[in-house]
Amino acid sequence: MAVLGATGYTGVELLRVLAQHPRVRVTVVTSQQFAGKPLSEVYPSLAGKCDLVLEELDVAKVASRSALAFAALPHKTSMEVVAALVEQGLRVVDLSADFRLHDPEVYRQWYSPHKAPRLLRQAVYGLTEIHRRSISRARLVANPGCYPTGAVLGLAPLFARRLVRGTVLIDAKSGVTGAGRSSAVELSFSEVNENFKAYSVGVHRHTPEIEQELSEIAKSTVSILFVPHLVPMSRGILSTMYVELKRRVSDTELALLYKTFYHNGPFVRILPYGVFPETKEVRGSNDCVVGLRYEPRAKRLIVITALDNLVKGAAGQAVQNMNLMYGWPEAEGLRGAALVP
Ligand SMILES: NC(=O)c1ccc[n+]([C@@H]2O[C@H](COP(=O)([O-])OP(=O)(O)OC[C@H]3O[C@@H](n4cnc5c(N)ncnc54)[C@H](OP(=O)(O)O)[C@@H]3O)[C@@H](O)[C@H]2O)c1
Incomplete structure (x- = not known):
């Protein structure tokens, strides 16, 4: 699996959640400003849990080393990257807003002109409890906003x-x-x-x-x-x-x-x-x-x-969706209780 935008808050939360997932190995983590640095230098909390080195985002490399990518990138940046990944045959869970709205005109009104409008029809809105069946067949899941x-x-x-x-x-x-x-x-x-x-x-x-x-x-x-x-x-x-x-x-x-x-x-x-x-x-x-x-x-x-x-509103729900896309138990890797107090 790849986590694109691994140094952002949802990216690092994905890595925390995935570190506890029994079926997943993260193989690629990307960052723009920290490329070349060990991830654990940016987030010491991940030392021993994910010891990869951050890389610049290169779609061909991501596609050659992973089967599914979590795109935890800003909206507008995400749409072009996601379109290229889908083109390469990867499954994608996109955490940005870029594929959540079905109508490109509505996207244009609230964000900007869409650069991959045809993919909007293919994307499944990833509110797991509502769209389970479609998510389990999807190649591109648009993870909901928080x-x-x-x-x-x-x-x-x-x-x-x-x-x-x-x-x-x-x-x-x-x-x-x-x-x-x-x-x-x-x-x-x-x-x-x-x-x-x-x-x-x-x-x-x-x-x-x-x-x-x-x-x-x-x-x-x-x-x-x-x-x-x-x-x-x-x-x-x-x-x-x-x-x-x-x-x-x-x-x-x-x-x-x-x-x-x-x-x-x-x-x-x-x-x-x-x-x-x-x-x-x-x-x-x-x-x-x-x-x-x-x-x-x-x-x-x-x-x-x-x-x-960051969990049900982003990374946790993204992993829940990934579980459905692979036919794994929906709650796999997600059963941890809240941090109280
Ligand atoms: N925060 C939330 O609670 C939440 C909840 C649901 C959905 N979301 C959505 O999830 C996405 C990520 O949110 P976030 O809060 O994790 O954002 P963030 O903390 O700002 O992180 C953004 C990440 O994207 C990378 N990045 C930024 N511009 C890039 C570019 N041009 N090319 C390649 N990588 C780039 C950054 O890398 P470097 O800075 O290391 O270069 C960083 O790793 C957003 O679309 C957001 O709307 C967020």
């Missing part, structure tokens, strides 16, 4: 049952690693510490991705209002969703609906009615935990999900 994973998993059972009326409000808070290993001033310690702010209010790029997936599940056009926030922690996303329902649904019906929907999903955990998740209980694990309560005065269902943006 926010969309928490939002769509929390809302999918309601849309599948067509219980939702109107626009869903999604209020999400993320740790700083969600932005990658960046030197941007607004992500520096003194800017982030003891601070809490909204950003990309109502215009975040994950909006069309969430709407695309929920619309497919609902079989009708879904619109959402999405406001992300930055909180002073390294990992984790807590998403609070406010949903108007077409009819009153009892606590037992809700619990049954969610448990049935995720009955074969090892990583989506539904909490008892009225109990809500915290980011600490998923830190380092591949779990997405869901809490539910109906508030009768406001006539809204409140759904709260928690996940680790």
